Amino acid sequence: MNFLIELREGLAISWSAIRANKLRSVLTTLGIVIGIVTVTLMAAAIAGLDRSFVKSISFLGADVLYISRVDWFVNSNEAWVKMARRPEITLAQIDRLREKFPLARAIAPVTDTYRTVQYKKRNASDVDITGTTEQFPFTSSISVADGRFFSASESEKGRPVCVIGSEVATNLFPEESPLGQKISIGRKPFQVVGVLEKQGTFLGMSLDNQVIIPLAQLLGALGNYSEYSIRVKVSNVADLENAREELRATMRRVRHLAPTDPDDFSINQQDQILTIFHKVAGTIAAIGLFITGLSLFVGGVGIMNIMFVSVAERTREIGVRKAIGAKRRTILLQFLTEAATICLIGGLIGLAIAWTATFLLQKIMPAELSPMIVCISILVSLLTGVISGFLPAWRAARMNPVDALRNE
Amino acid sequence: MKSKTPMLLLVEFRESFFMAMGAVRAHKLRSALTLLGVLVGVFSIIVVMTAMRVLQNNIENQIGRLGSQTFMIRRAPGVIYNQPQGAGKIARRKNITLQQGLEFQERATFARSVGLQTTFWAGEIDTAHKKTAPDVQMLGETPGSFPARNWTLGEGRLLLGVDVDNARDVCVLGSGLATNLFGSSPPAGERVKIDGINYTVVGVLQPNGSSFGGEQDNFAVIPITTGLNRYGGDTWRSLDLLVQAAGPESYDDCVEQSEGLLRALRKVPPGEKNDFEISSNDSLIAQFKSFTFALRIGVMLVSSIALLAAGVGIMNIMLVSVTERTREIGIRRAIGAKKRNIMLQFIMEAVALCEIGGIAGVIFGIIGGNATAYFLKMPPAIPVDWVVIGLGMCSLVGIIFGTYPAWKAANLDPIESLRYE
Numbered sequence: 001m002n003f004l005i006e007l008r009e010g011l012a013i014s015w016s017a018i019r020a021n022k023l024r025s026v027l028t029t030l031g032i033v034i035g036i037v038t039v040t041l042m043a044a045a046i047a048g049l050d051r052s053f054v055k056s057i058s059f060l061g062a063d064v065l066y067i068s069r070v071d072w073f074v075n076s077n078e079a080w081v082k083m084a085r086r087p088e089i090t091l092a093q094i095d096r097l098r099e100k101f102p103l104a105r106a107i108a109p110v111t112d113t114y115r116t117v118q119y120k121k122r123n124a125s126d127v128d129i130t131g132t133t134e135q136f137p138f139t140s141s142i143s144v145a146d147g148r149f150f151s152a153s154e155s156e157k158g159r160p161v162c163v164i165g166s167e168v169a170t171n172l173f174p175e176e177s178p179l180g181q182k183i184s185i186g187r188k189p190f191q192v193v194g195v196l197e198k199q200g201t202f203l204g205m206s207l208d209n210q211v212i213i214p215l216a217q218l219l220g221a222l223g224n225y226s227e228y229s230i231r232v233k234v235s236n237v238a239d240l241e242n243a244r245e246e247l248r249a250t251m252r253r254v255r256h257l258a259p260t261d262p263d264d265f266s267i268n269q270q271d272q273i274l275t276i277f278h279k280v281a282g283t284i285a286a287i288g289l290f291i292t293g294l295s296l297f298v299g300g301v302g303i304m305n306i307m308f309v310s311v312a313e314r315t316r317e318i319g320v321r322k323a324i325g326a327k328r329r330t331i332l333l334q335f336l337t338e339a340a341t342i343c344l345i346g347g348l349i350g351l352a353i354a355w356t357a358t359f360l361l362q363k364i365m366p367a368e369l370s371p372m373i374v375c376i377s378i379l380v381s382l383l384t385g386v387i388s389g390f391l392p393a394w395r396a397a398r399m400n401p402v403d404a405l406r407n408e
Numbered sequence: 409m410k411s412k413t414p415m416l417l418l419v420e421f422r423e424s425f426f427m428a429m430g431a432v433r434a435h436k437l438r439s440a441l442t443l444l445g446v447l448v449g450v451f452s453i454i455v456v457m458t459a460m461r462v463l464q465n466n467i468e469n470q471i472g473r474l475g476s477q478t479f480m481i482r483r484a485p486g487v488i489y490n491q492p493q494g495a496g497k498i499a500r501r502k503n504i505t506l507q508q509g510l511e512f513q514e515r516a517t518f519a520r521s522v523g524l525q526t527t528f529w530a531g532e533i534d535t536a537h538k539k540t541a542p543d544v545q546m547l548g549e550t551p552g553s554f555p556a557r558n559w560t561l562g563e564g565r566l567l568l569g570v571d572v573d574n575a576r577d578v579c580v581l582g583s584g585l586a587t588n589l590f591g592s593s594p595p596a597g598e599r600v601k602i603d604g605i606n607y608t609v610v611g612v613l614q615p616n617g618s619s620f621g622g623e624q625d626n627f628a629v630i631p632i633t634t635g636l637n638r639y640g641g642d643t644w645r646s647l648d649l650l651v652q653a654a655g656p657e658s659y660d661d662c663v664e665q666s667e668g669l670l671r672a673l674r675k676v677p678p679g680e681k682n683d684f685e686i687s688s689n690d691s692l693i694a695q696f697k698s699f700t701f702a703l704r705i706g707v708m709l710v711s712s713i714a715l716l717a718a719g720v721g722i723m724n725i726m727l728v729s730v731t732e733r734t735r736e737i738g739i740r741r742a743i744g745a746k747k748r749n750i751m752l753q754f755i756m757e758a759v760a761l762c763e764i765g766g767i768a769g770v771i772f773g774i775i776g777g778n779a780t781a782y783f784l785k786m787p788p789a790i791p792v793d794w795v796v797i798g799l800g801m802c803s804l805v806g807i808i809f810g811t812y813p814a815w816k817a818a819n820l821d822p823i824e825s826l827r828y829e
Binding site for chain 2: 023024027028030031034035038042081082288291292294295296297298299301302304305306308309
C-alpha cells in the first residue's frame with residue numbers, strides 16, 4: 001500500500017520533471033524511439049520472412065516422405081561422391097514397394113522434365129512436365145480447380161491426357177476453357193482433363209508452370225529418361241517416425257541390401273528443409289537483432305547520461321526530500337520511474353511508428369507485427385529504462401542529505 | 409590584415425580544441441557515456457563491414473583461380489540467376505565437343521594458349537601404400553590449360569601434346585594430393601590407381617596460392633583424350649575452353665575473336681544470341697559484388713541508425729552543457745569573443761567527442777570483425793575505405809547534432825548570461 005503511494009508520487013514528480021525540460025525529454029525519448037523502431041521492424045521482417053517461407057514450403061506436405069537416390073542436402077564433397085554412385089531407383093522397385101508397404105495411404109512415383117507446351121499459335125516454354133500416377137494428388141497439396149485428375153485406368157494404360165497448372169492455363173487459354181482441348185507437348189498431342197488451383201511460388205520458382213501427365217506417356221511418347229523419386233503419404237502423421245523406419249526397412253528389402261550394407265537411398269521430408277531454414281534464419285535473426293539492438297543500447301546510454309545530469313541538477317530537491325523524511329527507496333523509485341516513464345513513452349511512440357512502417361515494409365517484403373512482438377517491445381523498452389536509470393537513481397538515493405542541502 | 413586571417417583561424421582552432429578537451433576532461437562520466445554512444449554506432453558499422461570484407465576476400469580467393477588475362481568458355485553459366493531466356497533454353501544448348509575444342513585450339517592463333525578441360529570422376533586414389541579419401545577430382549586437360557589455370561610445374565614434367573594425341577595413361581598430381589600420397593618422396597615415375605586403372609605420375613604441380621581452410625590442390629590431371637576414351641561422353645559431356653590472351657592490351661580483342669570463332673564453329677546464325685558463356689575472374693568477382701551490394705547497403709543503413717541515436721544523445725548533452733556554461737559564455741562574449749568563436753568552440757567540442765568515440769569504435773570494430781576471421785580460419789582484413797567512411801560519418805554527426813546547441817550558445821545575450829545565477 002505504502003509502495004503504491006510512493007509509486008504514484010514518483011510518477012507525478014517524474015511527469016512534472018519531464019514537462020519542465022521539454023526539449024531534453026523529447027531528445028531523450030527520440031533516442032529510445034529510434035532504437036525501438038529499428039528493433040521492432042527487424043523483428044517484424046524476420047517473423048514475416050519466417051512465416052512466408054513456412055507457408056511456401058507447405059506444398060511439400062508434413063505427412064509425405066520423399067524417397068530418392070540422394071539426400072536433399074549434402075554437405076560434403078565426399079558424401080556427394082559416395083551418393084552419386086548409388087544405383088538408381090527402378091520402376092520394378094517402386095512396384096514392389098507398393099506391394100510390401102501397407103502403411104502408406106498413397107505411393108506415387110514421380111519424374112519430370114522441361115518442355116515447351118503449345119496450343120494453336122500460343123506456346124509456353126520451360127514448363128515442368130511431371131510424369132506420375134493417379135495417386136499423385138493424395139501425396140501433394142495440389143487440388144483440381146476445374147475438371148478432374150486423370151484416373152487409375154488412364155494412368156495404367158498411359159492415355160495421352162494431362163492436367164495443367166494455372167499459369168499454363170492462363171498462358172495458353174486466355175479466353176476459352178482449356179478442358180477437352182488438345183495441347184501439344186514435345187509435338188505429341190495431349191487432352192486437357194483438368195486445371196489445377198493456383199499454388200504460388202517457392203524460392204522464386206513458379207509452382208504453377210506445370211503439366212502433369214501419366215508416367216507411361218512421359219517415358220514413352222516424350223522418351224524422357226531421368227531419375228524417379230517416390231512420394232509416400234503415410235496414413236497417420238503422428239506416426240511419421242515409425243512409418244519412416246518401416247519405409248526404410250521395406251526399401252532395403254526392395255533393393256536387396258544385405259543387413260550390413262548402408263542405405264543406398266534417402267528418405268527426405270519437409271522437416272529437413274525447415275530445420276536447415278531455421279538454422280540459417282536463426283543466425284540471420286541473431287545478427288539482425290544484435291545490430292539493431294545496438295541502437296537501442298545507444299538510446300539507453302543517452303538516458304543514463306541525461307539522468308545523471310538530472311540527478312546532479314536536482315541535488316537540492318533530493319536533499320530537501322530526504323530531510324523531510326524520504327527514504328532511500330523513495331528517491332530510488334522516483335528516478336527509476338522517471339527513466340522508465342521516458343522509455344515507456346518512447347517505446348509506445350516507437351511502436352506506433354513501427355506499426356505504420358510495417359505497412360510500408362509489406363509492400364516490398366513479407367513482414368508481420370504480431371502481438372507477441374508488440375508485448376516484447378514494450379517490455380524491452382521498460383527494461384531499458386529501468387536498467388539505464390538504475391545507476392543515476394542509485395547515486396541520487398545514496399546522497400548524504402546534509403551535503404545535498406548545502407549544494408549551491 | 410588579410411594575410412593574418414588564416415593564421416588567426418588556426419589559433420582559434422587550436423584554442424577551441426583545447427577548450428573542448430578541457431570540457432571533456434571536466435565531466436569524465438558524462439563524456440564517457442556520450443563517447444560510448446558514438447563508439448557503439450561506429451562499432452556496429454565497422455564490425456559488420458570487416459566481417460563482410462573477410463568473407464569477400466575469401467570468396468575472391470576461391471573463385472580467382474584462373475591465370476592472368478584468362479577467360480573460360482562453357483556451355484552454360486555457373487550460376488543461373490535471373491536468366492531472361494529461362495533455364496530450359498540453356499539446358500538445351502548443344503555441348504562443346506572435343507572436335508569443336510580442337511578446331512578452336514587450332515584456329516585461335518590470336519591467343520597465347522588454349523586449353524580444354526572437363527572433370528571426369530571423383531573418388532579415391534590408391535597407390536601401393538596408401539589410399540585417399542574419396543574426394544579427389546580427376547580432371548582432363550590439354551597442355552594449354554596449365555598456363556591458363558595458373559598451374560606451374562613443381563617437379564617432373566607437365567602434360568605434352570603427345571600425351572593428349574596418344575591418349576596415354578599418365579597423370580600430373582596437384583601438390584596437396586602428391587604430399588598426401590607420397591609424403592616427401594618424389595612421386596614422378598610412381599604409379600597410382602585411379603578408378604581401377606593404373607596411371608604413371610609424370611609430374612607434380614606447385615602449391616597454388618594460399619587459401620585458408622579447405623583442402624587445396626587435391627586433384628589429378630590426365631590427358632583429356634584418355635579420359636574421353638575411357639569415360640566416353642563426347643555426346644553428353646560438354647567441355648570447357650580456357651583461353652589466355654597474349655597480353656592485357658589484347659585481352660578484349662581476344663575475347664571478341666574467340667566469341668566470333670566459336671560462333672562460327674558452332675554455326676550460330678548471325679543475330680542469334682551466343683549459345684555459350686564467357687566468364688573471367690573479373691566477371692565472377694563483379695557478379696559476386698553486385699550480388700552483395702544490396703546487402704552491404706542495407707547493413708550500412710541499419711548500422712547507421714545507431715549512430716543517429718548517438719547523435720541525438722550528443723545534442724542532448726551539448727544542450728545541457730551550454731546551459732551549465734552560460735556564465736563562461738557570457739564572460740567570453742564580454743571580453744570580445746565573437747558569435748563565430750563561440751559557435752566554433754561548441755561544434756569543436758561535439759566533433760572531438762564524436763571522433764574520440766569513433767576511433768575507439770573503429771578499433772573495437774576491427775577486432776570484433778576479425779574475430780570471425782579467426783573462428784573461420786580466414787586471413788584478417790581491414791576495410792580501410794569503411795574506416796574512413798565511419799570516421800567521416802562521425803564528424804558529420806558531430807557537426808549536424810552539435811550545430812543547434814552551438815547556435816543556441818552563440819546567440820545567448822552576453823548581459824543576460826553574465827547575470828545567470
